[in-house]
Amino acid sequence: MTERKDNRDDSFLPLDGQDDDALGLFFAAARAEPPQPGGDFLARIEAQALAEQPRSSAPKPVLPSRRPGRLAQLREALGGWVGVTGLATACAAGVLIGISSPDSLSVFWGGDAAGLGTLGVDPLSGFDLALMEG
């Protein structure tokens, strides 16, 4: 069988001679005349691709008016760094008062003794109750 020259696209076809048979010309004609989609079809496909596309996960550029993070927002609500520092100090003082024996705080109390004195144990104090147990 003679080999026929045809206008097939050799960039994607196998290079063996499997097409040089009775059907070769028909297959070559089919390859040369691929059904073409219409422009409106391609536009629909593109629109669908964009509609289905996940939102971008690429790093976003830093913009001048960027929304502050939650910690920054909380800081601002508490009065900025000054407020936060004061709050931290107050918290630390509270902890110190809480763990100190009442009598030792009398110096700071400025009035009657901070401790219960002769009243004995604070009935609401679980620590004291625990100490009293045998």
Added chain:
Amino acid sequence: MPFEAMSAAADEDLLADYAAGDASAARVLTQRLAPRVFSHAMRMLGGDRAEAEDVAQEALLRLWRAAPGWRRGEAKVSTWLYRVTANLCIDRIRRRRGGTDLESVPEPVDEAPSAAEGLQQRARAEALQGALDTLPERQRQAVILRHIEGLPNPEIAEIMDIGPRAVESLVARGKRALEAALIGRRAELGYEDDD
């Protein structure tokens, strides 16, 4: 083949970009993939443009949705699309026929107008499509993938989820049926064979 390897890698890269939200990747993928999916559907469905567009749109919709979970290196994008497209086409063909899976009785090929010089190629392509339409779907799919899409047997085997020997068998049977359907039209279509 180097070209195919480059093309496959480019498809996967673009799909990854698409999944990451790159809108230009959506456009490039559409231009690269949609025409091939459409033409494969047209060939499988016997030239029904409306159905082929529906199938192509559905196949590509499944690809867009699969993109975020796409595992690189497992299957080529084109292989996956050929398989999905053909399966959708075969579903439609079987629904048309009432769901039977039997080999169809060959129908007479439509008479093409006599082939003038400049229309010989178009006439041959149309005659082949008419003959392809008479083949059972799996033979049709195998012949299209082998002799029109130009894919190697191992890839066709992956697309069709069968072994390479089964591909060869389907292609051989399909070609015999095509020859029988077209043999009487060679002179009319300007095909001159010297055997």
